[in-house]
Amino acid sequence: MKRKYLNTLSKLTIVAVVISITSCKEKNGLAPEYMPDMYRSPSIETYVDYGELRGKQGDEQLKNKMTARQPVEGTIPRGYIPYGYENTAEGYILAGENLKNPIPYTEEIGKKGKELYGMFCVHCHGKTGQGDGILVEREKFPPLPVKFKEGLDISEGKMFHTITYGKGLMGSHSSQLNQNERWELVHYIRTDFMKENPNKIVEEVTQEAESIQ
Ligand code: HEC
Structure with missing residues (x-):
């Protein structure tokens, strides 16, 4: 009974070792990520530039997911009064x-x-x-x-x-x-x-x- 238990344990250990070795292969020279969502949240966040998502840097749609946007040109902050004379x-x-x-x-x-x-x-x-x-x-x-x-x-x-x-x-x-x-x-x-x-x-x-x- 005890022997059988040990046998199963050693088999499980071998499986765990194999999984841990094979699952840690580097991709494109970068270290693997365990649960990448934890590094890069899929939810929309204020300042995260999703354009940085690995391998998708150029993806305009992802870039535009950021909620904090550049204000439209000519936007005036609340309470700010523009001054019409140039610094000349x-x-x-x-x-x-x-x-x-x-x-x-x-x-x-x-x-x-x-x-x-x-x-x-x-x-x-x-x-x-x-x-x-x-x-x-x-x-x-x-x-x-x-x-x-x-x-x-x-x-x-x-x-x-x-x-x-x-x-x-x-x-x-x-x-x-x-x-x-x-x-x-x-x-x-x-x-x-x-x-x-x-x-x-x-x-x-x-x-x-x-x-x-
Ligand atoms: C770091 C030093 C410094 C500080 C601080 C400073 N000033 Fe001046 N200020 C100067 C100098 C130097 C001039 C002369 C500029 C020139 O004509 O070349 C000047 C000139 C002026 C003039 C004349 C403007 C003109 O059109 O010739 C006024 C009015 C003035 N300052 C107001 C202020 C007020 C009000 C503050 C505070 C909010 C202030 N300054 C703070 C150094 C300073």
């Missing part, structure tokens, strides 16, 4: 001539502008806007050619354009600040550093709005 010298001049701050000035807006200035601008432009921020003080950045002061001849459109794209050694801030925040900063620079009368700015905005209507 002409774009700068045009923005300077045509762009007006669309946000009515309030004290609250001024405060928000000040906060943003402290986060994104003060290290270069300095606390008083004289281009003597901490980076300049520590000689990590050359003195700034622009000082925010009364009578500074830079229109708000130009300021907005510069904050959007950058200018000279100043980098673009469009990825950190949305359009509203950029306009808030323009308000802050004009009222706080350039000592422009906020009421005058309010008047300008109202006149502009009326002329559009």
Whole structure:
């Protein structure tokens, strides 16, 4: 009885060994895959490019199974407002001539502008806007050619354009600040550093709005 049992066991062992040896043949020089579905799920997945399926790289239909698709050309992300002026010298001049701050000035807006200035601008432009921020003080950045002061001849459109794209050694801030925040900063620079009368700015905005209507 025991002998018979051992016999069966050794036969089973031999079968198992044969199966394991023969089933592990390499195909096309690649190691075999046990249950390939576990490596490459047949279900549709967000970012898996089924075009990578072994041996079927060129299969367009498989490639198109990916659920996350490239947005259609010209798609605008939610909440993003496109900016119509190009990053060129002409774009700068045009923005300077045509762009007006669309946000009515309030004290609250001024405060928000000040906060943003402290986060994104003060290290270069300095606390008083004289281009003597901490980076300049520590000689990590050359003195700034622009000082925010009364009578500074830079229109708000130009300021907005510069904050959007950058200018000279100043980098673009469009990825950190949305359009509203950029306009808030323009308000802050004009009222706080350039000592422009906020009421005058309010008047300008109202006149502009009326002329559009
Ligand atoms: C890395 C340093 C740096 C930072 C940070 C920086 N700026 Fe500037 N900024 C400059 C330099 C340099 C110039 C002068 C550019 C030129 O005319 O070559 C400049 C110019 C300007 C001008 C004048 C624009 C014009 O059209 O001539 C404005 C307005 C301005 N910056 C606003 C800001 C605001 C607002 C922030 C924060 C969001 C900011 N900057 C952050 C370095 C910086």
